[in-house]
Amino acid sequence: MKTNRLLAWVAIAIGVVYFIVPLIGTFEFSLRMRRGEYSFDAYQSVFSDMQFRATFGYSMLMAFFTIIFGILLVVPTAYWVRLRLPQIRPVVEFITLLPLVIPAIVIVFGYLRLYNSSSFIPLTNSTSGTNALLMLSYITLSLPYMYRAIDTAMRSIDVATLTEAAESLGARWPTIMFRCIFPNVMSGVLSGAFITFAIVMGEFTMAALLNRPAFGPYLQLVGANKAYEPSALAIIAFAITWLSMGLLQLVSRLQKTAPRKA
Amino acid sequence: MTFLTLSKIQKSFGAVQVVRDFDMTIEKGEFVSFLGPSGCGKTTVLRMIAGFESPSGGEISIDGRSQANLKPNQRNIGMVFQAYALFPNMNVAENVAFGLKVAGKPKAEIDARVNEMLGLIKLDHLADRYPYQMSGGQQQRVALARALAPKPQVLLLDEPLSALDAKIRVSLREEIRMIQQQLGITTVFVTHDQEEALSISDRIVVMNGGRADQIGSPFEIYNRPATRFVASFVGTLNLIEAKVIDPAANRIAIGDQAITLREPLGAVKAGDTVSLALRPEAGSIAEGAKGDTALTGKVVSSNFLGSVIRTRMKVGDAVISFDMFNAPGLSPPAVGETVTLRFTASDLLIIRE
Amino acid sequence: MNTANLIDRRKIVDWLGIAPFMIFAFMFLILPTLYLVTGAFFNPAGEFTFKNIADLAHPTILSAYWISIKVSVASSLGGAVIGFMLAWAVVLGGLPSWIRSGLLTFSGVASNFAGVPLAFAFIATLGRTGLVTLLLREWFGFNLYGTGFNLLSFLGLTITYMFFQIPLMVLILTPALDGLKKEWREASEILGASTWQYWRMIGLPILWPSLMGTTLLLFANAFGAIATAYALTGSSLNIVPILLYAQIRGDVLHNPNLGYALALGMIVITGLSNVLYIWLRSRAERWQK
Numbered sequence: 001m002k003t004n005r006l007l008a009w010v011a012i013a014i015g016v017v018y019f020i021v022p023l024i025g026t027f028e029f030s031l032r033m034r035r036g037e038y039s040f041d042a043y044q045s046v047f048s049d050m051q052f053r054a055t056f057g058y059s060m061l062m063a064f065f066t067i068i069f070g071i072l073l074v075v076p077t078a079y080w081v082r083l084r085l086p087q088i089r090p091v092v093e094f095i096t097l098l099p100l101v102i103p104a105i106v107i108v109f110g111y112l113r114l115y116n117s118s119s120f121i122p123l124t125n126s127t128s129g130t131n132a133l134l135m136l137s138y139i140t141l142s143l144p145y146m147y148r149a150i151d152t153a154m155r156s157i158d159v160a161t162l163t164e165a166a167e168s169l170g171a172r173w174p175t176i177m178f179r180c181i182f183p184n185v186m187s188g189v190l191s192g193a194f195i196t197f198a199i200v201m202g203e204f205t206m207a208a209l210l211n212r213p214a215f216g217p218y219l220q221l222v223g224a225n226k227a228y229e230p231s232a233l234a235i236i237a238f239a240i241t242w243l244s245m246g247l248l249q250l251v252s253r254l255q256k257t258a259p260r261k262a
Numbered sequence: 263m264t265f266l267t268l269s270k271i272q273k274s275f276g277a278v279q280v281v282r283d284f285d286m287t288i289e290k291g292e293f294v295s296f297l298g299p300s301g302c303g304k305t306t307v308l309r310m311i312a313g314f315e316s317p318s319g320g321e322i323s324i325d326g327r328s329q330a331n332l333k334p335n336q337r338n339i340g341m342v343f344q345a346y347a348l349f350p351n352m353n354v355a356e357n358v359a360f361g362l363k364v365a366g367k368p369k370a371e372i373d374a375r376v377n378e379m380l381g382l383i384k385l386d387h388l389a390d391r392y393p394y395q396m397s398g399g400q401q402q403r404v405a406l407a408r409a410l411a412p413k414p415q416v417l418l419l420d421e422p423l424s425a426l427d428a429k430i431r432v433s434l435r436e437e438i439r440m441i442q443q444q445l446g447i448t449t450v451f452v453t454h455d456q457e458e459a460l461s462i463s464d465r466i467v468v469m470n471g472g473r474a475d476q477i478g479s480p481f482e483i484y485n486r487p488a489t490r491f492v493a494s495f496v497g498t499l500n501l502i503e504a505k506v507i508d509p510a511a512n513r514i515a516i517g518d519q520a521i522t523l524r525e526p527l528g529a530v531k532a533g534d535t536v537s538l539a540l541r542p543e544a545g546s547i548a549e550g551a552k553g554d555t556a557l558t559g560k561v562v563s564s565n566f567l568g569s570v571i572r573t574r575m576k577v578g579d580a581v582i583s584f585d586m587f588n589a590p591g592l593s594p595p596a597v598g599e600t601v602t603l604r605f606t607a608s609d610l611l612i613i614r615e
Numbered sequence: 616m617n618t619a620n621l622i623d624r625r626k627i628v629d630w631l632g633i634a635p636f637m638i639f640a641f642m643f644l645i646l647p648t649l650y651l652v653t654g655a656f657f658n659p660a661g662e663f664t665f666k667n668i669a670d671l672a673h674p675t676i677l678s679a680y681w682i683s684i685k686v687s688v689a690s691s692l693g694g695a696v697i698g699f700m701l702a703w704a705v706v707l708g709g710l711p712s713w714i715r716s717g718l719l720t721f722s723g724v725a726s727n728f729a730g731v732p733l734a735f736a737f738i739a740t741l742g743r744t745g746l747v748t749l750l751l752r753e754w755f756g757f758n759l760y761g762t763g764f765n766l767l768s769f770l771g772l773t774i775t776y777m778f779f780q781i782p783l784m785v786l787i788l789t790p791a792l793d794g795l796k797k798e799w800r801e802a803s804e805i806l807g808a809s810t811w812q813y814w815r816m817i818g819l820p821i822l823w824p825s826l827m828g829t830t831l832l833l834f835a836n837a838f839g840a841i842a843t844a845y846a847l848t849g850s851s852l853n854i855v856p857i858l859l860y861a862q863i864r865g866d867v868l869h870n871p872n873l874g875y876a877l878a879l880g881m882i883v884i885t886g887l888s889n890v891l892y893i894w895l896r897s898r899a900e901r902w903q904k
Contacts, residue, residue: 008708011700015718015781018697019725022778025740025747073639080632088633095640100832101885102648103839105856106878109863110647113654113871136643143644195727202730204842209863216842219731223738223846230735237732238724245723312805334804341805347798351820360816361806405802412806 023238030231042232049229051218059207059215062131063200066138067193070146073139075189078151079181082159096147099140108137108209130210137206142199146192153188187251194248198241265290265325265448266311266416272319273306273472280306281472284320291446293439295459298469299495304452307469308418311450313337324415340409340447344421346401348393354380354404355389361412379407382441399430406438410445417442419451423458435462456496460484468492485541490613493539500540501613502580506530514538517578522554524607528614537613542572544609545584547595551604557582558602561595575601648882654875667876675853680880683838683855685769690776691833695826697777698784706792719789722782729779734846737775741766767848775843780833787832791825824896831892835885855881 031038033045046052081092099107115123115133123129139146162184166176182189207214219237223230266288273281281303288294296304309315311322313334322329329337340361348357358379362372380386383403393401402422409417419438423431439462442449453459459466460480468475468483468491476488487493494501504514504521509530512523516538523538530536548556559575559582570585571594584603586592595601658664671677705715740747743760751757765771795818803813819826841856848857855877862874 004707005709008704008710011704011708012710012714012718015697015701015704018781019721019778021747022736022740025745026736028746029739029744073636077633077636080629084629084632092633092636095644098640098644101835101882101889102644103835103841103856103881103885105839105841105859105863106651106881107644107647109859109874109878110651111643112863114647114650136639139639140643198727202727202732202842204730204845205860209860216731219735220842220846223731223735224849231739234732234735234739238728238736241728242724245720245727249720249723312801314801314804334801335807335809337805338807339805341802343798343802345796345798347796347802349799349802349817351817360803360808364803364806364808364812364816408802408806 023235026231026234026238030228030235033228042228043236046222046229046232046236051213055213055215055218058213059201062135062138062214063197065135066142066200067196069135070139070142070196071150071189071193074143074146074150074192075182075185076177078147078154079159079177082151082154083163093147096143100144104137104141104203104205105209107140108206111137112209124210130212134206134210134212134214137210138196138200138203141203141206142192142196145195145199149192149195150185150188153185153191157184190251191248194244194251198244201240201244202237263290264288265292266450267323268307268311268320269322270320271307271310271317271322273303273310273315274318279472281310281317284472284474286467286474286477288448288450290448293442293449293451293462293464295451295453295463295466296469297453297456297459297466297496299454302469303472304454304467304469305420308420308450308452311416312339312341312418338412338414339416339418340412340414341418342402342405342409342420342422344424346393346398346405346425348401348405348408350393353390353392354385354396357393357404358407358411360408365412375411379411382410382444383407383437397430398426399434402426402434403437406441410441410447415448417447417449419449421452421454423453424455431458438462460496468495470495486611487539487613490537493611493613498542498583500542500580500582500584502538502540502577502582503535504538504580506532506534506536508532509534516557516580517559519557519577521557521610523610523612524554525612527612539611539613540582540605540609542583542585543570545582545603545605546586547584547601548604549602551602555607555610556602556604558600561597561599561601563597564594566594573601575603651875651878652882654872655879658872659870667870667872668879670870670873671876671880676858676877679853679855679858680884682769682853684884686772686776686854687834687837689769689773690780690837691830693773693777694780694784694833695830698781698829699788699826701781702785702788702792706789707795715789718785722785724782726779726782726786729840730842731846733775733778734843737766737771737778738847741771741774767852772844772847772852772854775847776837776840780837783833783836784829787825787829788822791822795821827895828892831888834888838885838888839881 030042031040033039033041077092081089111133112124113119115121115129117125123133159181162180163176166180171180201215202219203214204216204220208217208220219230219233222233264287268284268286268288271281271284272279280301284303284307286294296307298304306315310317311329313329313332313336316330324337324339349360352360355376358376359372362375367375376389377386380389383406385400385403385407388396388400393404396404402425405422422438423435426434435458438451451459451463460483463480465477466480466483467477470489470491476483476492478486478488483492483496487496487499490501493499502516504516506527507513507515507520509527509532512525512527514521514523514527514536527536557577559577561573561575562581564571564573566588569588571588571592572583572585573595574581574583575595576582582603586594655667656663656665658666671680701718704710705718737745739745741759741764742748745766748759751759766775799817799821800813803817808816839856841860844852844854844857845860859874859877859881862877
């Protein structure tokens, strides 16, 4: 038992060093902009950059729409599969896991060929069309996480009974969906939303190849051209991820649902 | 011949003492049950015998050998857990073979022993099944075979039946007892179910608050409970408060009915309250009975329980239950009726703390 | 209306319910993939050919696949081993519980901290003027880059990728380790097994499906990752996703259909890793429901 605990501490120590050192290194680097002393100049430079604000805002907006449409797509589907089509569950689950198997760059490559200006749905012809395509690609990327989170939340409520109860009280479909199902799977919806947010804010491949001014490509651009700002941006990005994951933890802890399976 | 000795065992978790001054000796081949409510320390004592916990004080020895410095895997003890605890990744035969395999026994010997064990629990035909494919009762029989396969010196059973259905519980406990007697293996059985303990044990230890309240045969435990706790925990029992009238003459009163007890009252004085115990099955209705072995009261309820009819009557402030065997043509007493209960003098016990 | 009709109508409604999802999946997941897969077998003129596949044998492309596979295998195995150690430490190591919740929260963050910022962090740490590089030189007089180490190499990329691989492993394995019942450990112990025998015969076989599944997930994760590598190395490091990226952007291979073949290769490799996973799992899970 004693040796166990010692080994455990050693393992944790290795983990802490591996994970904390790069963060300290990045933070230290981000403070080095002014010669000979530490300063927050790099952060100032980042925040005063118009492009930072523009791309950050664009990605936030993208994340927002991705989350909304993603939820509208996933919640009814997960609900319907549980209620009416349990036999098709494996198929749906398989599809939702595909984005983990097919690399993002392959998917976007396909989009570029399928939805270019000469195709039958020329989405890339217009800015709004490309934006929509980017959002759809984000929904695809977040599908594994979103579906899992929501389906897990649905497992903890008895969908069928809830629906029957609502129907017997005379509720119509929209009422059932938005007044009964959504509030009960809110914890799952929120966890899915926060993960989606983290994914969209940092995503590079899709936005870069679709030529949209998102935060990911901007980061890459800064990285290629500046010295200290990238570190500051990495710290900011880490803070954003931490924030969304922190909120996720908070939500799942507040809404103590059934234990989540990995 | 003393085989397993527990002397002055103490166990504390932090500031909480869960076992105190636990003393007992178990004979070779004996079947002993630790009976008590949850939290009474019975499982802790068992886990100390197994070596999963070490006593804060006292000593455990098996066959004259102190177990103090032996790890669980050096003790040669068999154990069956409450939650089956079969290894899910192994089939029945592999589970049973496990103890022999880690002991490095030759394959032929392992196979022979596994077959023998499966025959013992009558599950030869399920050797290839995995635990998830079996019922709880079957799993627990495999767990028993697994524990017995390496020929342990002591068998420990930690509430092995409590997760099972009522019917299987009864048949399996009989099977366990039969196998135990067949092999003559020294066995400690932990349970909170008094019927279980009464039905299969050579001796029972009734535990309460980390102590052994009483150690005795099922017959003694049931009929001669030593403490109020044992009396109330084992079986159904009427606990009757009585007022002492004349300590020298052993005379007491229940309500306004005076009775002379056969047992000496001991150091009490007139006006004191004593507790008396009477089993519901000890009495029967006898109209007109009088004297020191009869009580008269008013029926407050009468419940038909199948084989018996349990009637409750009020005598003074005391409510006394008694059972009558069901028989066709019997007319159960009606509520409000006055009845007289007759019992044998030796059935009315004085309970001392 | 007769009953047969009713049943049919109900069935149609049932299937209509998941139509939006199915259409979405078909248009934005399956069709694009199929398009590339079939495209790999045609030349620009639209004729069927195996030439694109044969062209993958080009040394540049082969070495790109080789490095990609090496980095993915190394980072997933490294992530699996270290992730397992950490999960073991918090579940069975007898550590205070705040360490467990701390590690899990951090893992949630770090597993999502990938892409471009991760590259920045490692440049700032292990780059030529990174903190660790400087400290090693100043404190110990050790010249990291003098040993031939390069962040833009196989080793550098592996170390960087492990930053998100390890947490992912921790997140999936922690509940799996929680699922190991204390009674199994005790039952094996009382039957005479040593700690090592317990892990070899019971603990690891039970964990095997999740351990292996996660490792293969990590493999696919690393194999398709591009942002980190691209930000770290520009297009100087020759790995498959970067090659494909360059091909999409500028058609450096002067043959779009070769790009399809490149994509097909990626799908085949991640697909194979999944087939392998499913196969191994079906073997390992014979004893499960």
